[in-house]
Amino acid sequence: MDFDLSDEQKQLVETVQSFVKKQSPLSRLRALREDPTGWSRDAWRQMGELGWISISLPESVGGLGGSFIDAALILEQLGTTLVPEPMIPTLTAAAAIVRAGTEEQATRLLAPALAGEGSLALAAAEAQSRFDVADVATKAERAGSGYRITGEKVWVLNGHAADTIVVSARTAGGPRDREGISLFAVDRNAPGLEVQPVKTMDSHHAGLLRFKGVEVGEEQRLGAEGGALAALEYAADLGAAAACAEGLGVINTALQMTVEYLKTREQFGVKIGSFQALQHRAVDMFIEAELCRSMMILAALKVADADEEERKTAISAAKVQLAWGGRQVTQQAIQLHGGVGVTDEHDIALYFKRMHVLNALFGDEDTHLTRYARSPLFTANVGA
């Protein structure tokens, strides 16, 4: 066992810390709130140049070949000032492309995004699907030498701005069949693709994507026809692990802000931190934050596990812990800040919002609790 960061990883963390402090304080998110894109092309390009987008992708497709831990360390720091650039959408879409597509496809499709010149989105969720990526009603029907895609995808992160969209569509089977799901890489300017930008609570943006007979070629299909679910599940799990990593930055920042407030705010002639009721709440927050760190490490280490059930149970356990810890810490953070915590002006409210979004993305508490409880591993090694 070894949970220490390598020298390179320590250096990486320092670089990201310095970036968020100097170039991306929270005020940048506030400034971009009314911007139609919601993030900065310049900042994104810089992140690309620094190798942050490509860090955990295989070298064979143009990545730097690091482990997901490296990406998680970056995401954690980006979470501390709620950096709005589309890391999570790009990394999840890239995961689907790498897992499902050929090296040639992945290298070609990823190149602009890895350089920070373009960005990606994964269009999986539908109005009826909730968090089940196998619940796909969008259809891809054979048309000539390619396919025609018809359907609607909702709450597509970065769907409003992505250059390439990875979309899941049914080429065979019924609504929730595990077989018959295919993935396609679609250009944002493809005829028949309507993108309606929508706002999310955390000052980010997403897209409501209507595929009205979008024609795609055979070469845009990623992987075997009808066999994309495993790659899609992997991408969603990677997204969940990424949410755990960014969420850890959110949680620890909310905790720090709250502890600082307890040390400075005075009522009844004393620092409010001298009240045991509040001290114990702060410690409960700290306990959850430490558990979120422990489980984030587990998720980041297990996301690449070759054993699918090991991966799924670890990710689900971590995502459930994120839901518990994230909720507890950000809710209590607001409570301990008092009335100012409920104003738009105070930053703590922004951490509360982002935490909610991270909890909802890639499967909420109940979804992951259910998946964990249904795993064959749950009843293995129980004894006679």
Next chain:
Amino acid sequence: MDLSFSPEHLAFREEVRAFIASAMPPSLMTKAAADSHFEHDEVMEWHKILHRKGWVAPHWPAEVGGSSLDVTSRFILSEELELAGAPALSPFGLVMVGPLIIQFGTPEQKKRFLPRILSGEEVWCQGYSEPNAGSDLASLKTRAEDDGKGNFVVTGQKTWTTYAQYADWIFCLVRTDASAKKQSGISFLLIDLKTPGVTVKPFLTSGGTPAFSETFFEGAVVPKENLVGPLNGGWTLAKALLGHERTLIAAVGASIRAIRKVKRIAARTQKDGRPLLEDPLFRAKIARLEIKLRGLQMANYRAIAGAQLGRAPGPESSILKIRGSEIQQQCYELAMEAMGLASMSWFNEPGVVHPEEQWVPSLFNYLRATTIYGGTNEIQKNIIAKLILGIPDR
């Protein structure tokens, strides 16, 4: 980063498993299977078996009879013993007073006491709390007065002197300077329980087991050579004790074992004509607890990896006692829930409830102690607020 154990550690785990399977007498094995209460003689029988193997005090330095096992191996040993339901050895000599004698004792004290703790020849108990000194331990009143003839004369009452009725010696915090303020007038004294004037009164736990007792001192004469550390320096020793072997306090192995038991009970219990284990609501409850336990386990791994490198315990280790104790309780709350009406059972003859469920109601009661002993969880939170979060207490 790497979550896996080294091949050496994996091999050691196998060695421990094989040893337990071959060395545990069948009578203990049967009791372990049901998580029964072990009688003192049975605990000492197991103590002697582990002593012969050299595993009774693996955390002691080799030169005083410990072992050369590293932190991770010690954790594995402890976890496997918990997973097997083996009798928990009396910690008062091995985990508490032993390490303090090693750290603060004179050469004579080491020679006199340590070998007999290891062999199990002498059994220890703890004399810290008093009826009016619980969480506020430093308000203790038991006094030890210099008789001018090389002795202390000890008068007072200690409570929660767990298993004193089976013990030979008690280590006590006593007041040696009544004029000094609270913590500064306290000394650490070893007292032979056979000393005239010392009386032990056992009482039952709420789990129905004869574990608790209180110990009375009425002018007990204790030679000064039994003082450990400096006169009036006992508080430092008491605090040093808190830092020992923190990675074992989480009881992860015991809780893994308990959750397996909950699943087995739920698998043989029917609800709506189906095993309770297939009931989504109950299953989700187990899953929640198991996920909590997994978080604790990961935090514990982080603490072990740090300790393995010789580092002082980090923030992650401070949560182990609080979370570990809560989870131990929750495991048995869930076991009781799984048992349904049978959870009302109380020490019935065989056949009334499943053998594996016989001791669940007792433990459900007794384990309420986990969030109280070793410093209540509220005291732990006070400490974390002050020392880790740096929140001033005034």
